[in-house]
Amino acid sequence: MTTSSIAASSHSVAVFAFVALSAFLLSHAAAVANTRLRPTPGATGVVEKVEAKGGQSHEVADVAPARPERRDRLVILFHGIGGLGAVMSVIGHSWTATLPDTRFVAPDAPSPHRSGGRQWFPVDDQVMKPDRIRDARRAFDDLVSGIVKREGFDNALERVAFVGVSQGAIMALDAVTSGRWKVGAVVSFAGLLALPPTASSTQTPILLMHGAADRTIPPIASVAAKRQLAAAGYDVTLKTFPDVGHTISSDEAREAAQFLHDRWK
Secondary structure, X not given: OOHHHHHHHHHHHHHHHHHHHHHXXXXXXXXXXXXXXXXXXXXXXXXXXXXXXXXXXXXXXXXXXXXXXXXXXXXXXXXXXXXXXXXXXXXXXXXXXXXXXXXXXXEOOOEEOOOOOEEOOOOOOOOOOHHHHHHHHHHHHHHHHHHHHHHOOOOOHHXXXXXXXXXXXXXXXXXXXXXXXXXXXXXXXXXXXXXXXXOOOOOOOEEEEEXXXXXXXXXXXXXXXXXXXXXXXXXXXXXXXXXXOOOOOHHHHHHHHHHHHHHHO
């Protein structure tokens, strides 16, 4: 299959998968957004405000010690549509043993969702429109820039990783494949590649994780993304998990933590 045919095929899969994603998540966003997590033992549950360009601020759930300390690595976790950063911060806390000396930050998406949660870009009409991804880039970049600057990684992006689920994974992949963020690693849970890559980096390994039983974004979306990423020159790995739906299983979380550990060992 040629690169152009892969791109066309991947885009068709992305459109189909994203429609399915929208239909499912819009009906469940309220429940996700209203979920209240119990405090995790050992976590401080710090919530900070990061001010982006234009004066807009967003809450950031930070898994960190009570007294700020310089960390060797930074992992930014991006939630799905209708969710909140606090949900992803639980994953960050679970990785502290595997990834010591790592700061985990889980921001809320810039835009409100009608469920009461947040979203990276709107999908209310359940239609995949590439312009919406492009329009969301500035707010995403402003938010990430604020976090990177605050944590002192402006000149050390190779020690920064993006980890996203569903809509958060779509944004994380787009941030790297568009050439805007040359970070050290990317992990995508149940995501898809919304736009063809326009840049490549052999220094940014990508791990695609997908449940084989995912009916929201079918796993074929990650299969197509792997082909497209590999054709563009990325070091990409795909792992699928039987009987896992549109979620992050404990096995996936462990595999992702090990992937980041191996990247930075």
